Amino acid sequence: MEKTQTKTGLSVAVNILNKVYKTGRKVADNFKTTMQIVFDEYLPKWNYRAVPQPG
Template sequence: MTKLRIEIRIAHYPPYTSKYNPIEHRLFPHVTRACQGVIFTSLEFVKKLMAKTHTKTGLSVVVNVIDKVYETGRKVANGFKETMKIIFDEYLPKWNYRAVPTI
C-alpha cells in the first residue's frame, strides 16, 4: 500500500449555518423542483428524477447511489493517529483543522 503523505484540511460548517453552503443554496432548490409533486416509488425512479435536473445556465446533476455498508463506531482509519498530527486552526478550531503526516 502506498502512502500519499499529503496534508488533509477539514473545514465544517458550524451548526445551523447550512444556508451559507453554496452547494445547498445553488443545487438543492433545482433538485427539489424536479421532484416536486411526485410520489417516490423506487430508488431508481428518484435517481432518474434527480438526474433530469438542469438549468438554463448549465447546471446538470450526476446521481450516484452508494450502497456500501459502512462500519459503525469506527472513528479513524487504523494507524491514523500514529502517523497524522492534528493541528487546530486559530479561527473556529472545533470546525477547522488539519491532519499533517508525521512520517
C-alpha cells in the first residue's frame, strides 16, 4: 500500500500499529457527554474522530 501512487503524484503514507486491541470494550459512561464526534466530509461512515471537550 505504501508504494501506491496516482497518475498525478499523490502518494500514500502507511503506519502499522503492532498492538493487539481488545474487542468488546465498553466506553466510559460519560463518553457521549465529554467527547464530540466529528465526522469527516469524505466517507463519514469510515472517517471520524472523538475530540475531548475542554474543561
